[in-house]
Amino acid sequence: MTHSNVRGEGAPSGATGGISGGVGGSAPGAVPRPRDGSGSGSAGPGTAGPAGPPRRGRRRVLRWVSSVLALVILGTAGAGYLYYRYMNGSIRTDALNLGDSRLGKSKPNAFGQTPLNILLIGSDARNDKENQALGGAKDTFDGPPLADVQMLLHLSADRSNMSVVSMPRDTMIKMPKCTDTDGKVYQASRGLVQTNESLSRGGPGCTVAAWQEMTGIPIDHFMLIDFKGVVAMADAIGGVPVCVQQNVISRNSEGKGSGLKLPKGQNVIQGEQALQWLRTRYGFEDGTDIGRTHAQHMYMNSMAREFRKNAKLTNPVKLNSLAQAAIHAMVVDPDLNKIDKLFDLSMELKKVPTGRITMTTMPWVYSTREEGRVEPKPVEAEELFKMVRDDVALDGKGQPQTGASPSAAASAAPSQPPAAQAAPPARIAVLVRNATGGKDGEENKVKGRSTDVTSLLAAKGFTKAVADSQVAGEDTTLIRYAGLDQAADAQAVATALGLPASSVQRSTDVTGITLFVGKDWRTGDAPKPAAPALNKAPDSARPLNGDNDKECMEIQPGFTW
Incomplete structure (x- = not known):
């Protein structure tokens, strides 16, 4: 590099x-792919001729033409390869x-x-x-x-x-x-x-x-x-x-x-x-x-x-x-x-x-x-x-998607369907982490939220739920788990809280089942219902279609002549 x-x-x-x-x-049109030069086509001219034994002079001429054609073909291929190498050498990284x-x-x-x-x-x-x-x-x-x-x-x-x-x-x-x-x-x-x-x-x-x-x-x-x-x-x-x-x-x-x-x-x-x-x-x-x-x-x-x-x-x-x-x-x-x-x-x-x-x-x-x-x-x-x-x-013009986007860690290790029946709630350990600040940052989190949700889980039978001292930032509430043997238990936690299946993700960022209480659940006993997924860029993004050849730039007052 x-x-x-x-x-x-x-x-x-x-x-x-x-x-x-x-x-x-356009590069292939200007930059030929390298060729090995073998099978240059010289055999055709070299073997062409009448069915009977050719005269010696004629054979010599045909051999000479064959050699020239081979040289031209090989030379052209070689030049193309050298140009190809030159162009590759010009790429900066x-x-x-x-x-x-x-x-x-x-x-x-x-x-x-x-x-x-x-x-x-x-x-x-x-x-x-x-x-x-x-x-x-x-x-x-x-x-x-x-x-x-x-x-x-x-x-x-x-x-x-x-x-x-x-x-x-x-x-x-x-x-x-x-x-x-x-x-x-x-x-x-x-x-x-x-x-x-x-x-x-x-x-x-x-x-x-x-x-x-x-x-x-x-x-x-x-x-x-x-x-x-x-x-x-x-x-x-x-x-x-x-x-x-x-x-x-x-x-x-x-x-x-x-x-x-x-x-x-x-x-x-x-x-x-x-x-x-x-x-x-x-x-x-x-x-x-x-x-x-x-x-x-x-x-x-x-x-x-x-x-x-x-x-x-x-x-x-x-x-x-x-x-x-x-x-x-x-x-x-x-x-x-x-x-x-x-x-x-x-x-x-x-x-x-x-x-x-x-x-x-x-x-x-x-x-x-x-x-x-x-x-x-x-x-x-x-x-x-x-x-x-x-x-x-x-x-x-596309189809809208539903469900929350995976986090960075979860995207590297996609969710898997539950492999076994979930354990009873009282045997499922859950770590509850405050992520109510969302992507905006930790300073906007709701204090004590992990403790409140831990109490809610305990009331639903998850007595091994523990409030985590660490904080995070998620716009939507998520449940992440580490191994396939935890998948069914993680889904049981989501069902108890009324969370969608898409909120359950396998992740390399956690060691056990971890509930991230997101920005959508700052108060109350359940997260705020997710807004319908967009299927078009918001007007504030000022979308411009590639076929629009009628767009004309507005000029700032005082900059005309």
């Missing part, structure tokens, strides 16, 4: 969306996850198909002349890179749909502990930290760790791109159509802004202008990062449509240009370190029609703790993350 030269090399991830449109799929938390893999569906989650990261790194020439004040040169664009791409298990969830760069989150591959440790933050700082805490692997801890979504891969990568990708495809409702110029009285200048209506942008579009905040909508995120979604959808039009095998020159631009633009995780792997990934992504791609923004509210910043919107942000965890299409 190459690692030392990629810190901070990434950027607005709009260009990365090109992979979903078929950049990776970095560690996938630098955090301590491990969620395992996404769960397969009933048909054995598994969803795929890819984090697209755009860095503002200005650590070389090309990136420095493309934007930013000189005082930012060679500084720590920031993950100014973060988009989680979810490919459904059945490959019928794709969901993208963006997190605004001004989002305040708790940063996890991250350990760089060189051994440097970045301790977990005590308070809230702006999400784009994750990249400077060891690299993209820390951005992945932050997303996993916040959302509970296992991330399989990441792709990171920088300023010059965006420009190269936009140039390679020949431009991306975008639309503005008025003439726009992104420059305020203090000289701040991306410098984007476009006339009203549709424009085809490429090169540096594409980068300006993706970086524009002053001039779009309300002048915040929220408007910029919407513009990035418009660009990615449009770019995906353009790739579908342009990435055809009939244009090898174009394919070669697209393939090289994609490879040189990105840094990826080690599991994507070969052309073959990127090709296979692109083939999976290309199965989704653009009409089933849904771009969303994490529901947010303005922070009361950090002025001018935002935080995940209570309830609705978690609902969106849960839909992704449960592989529910965000466009409302």
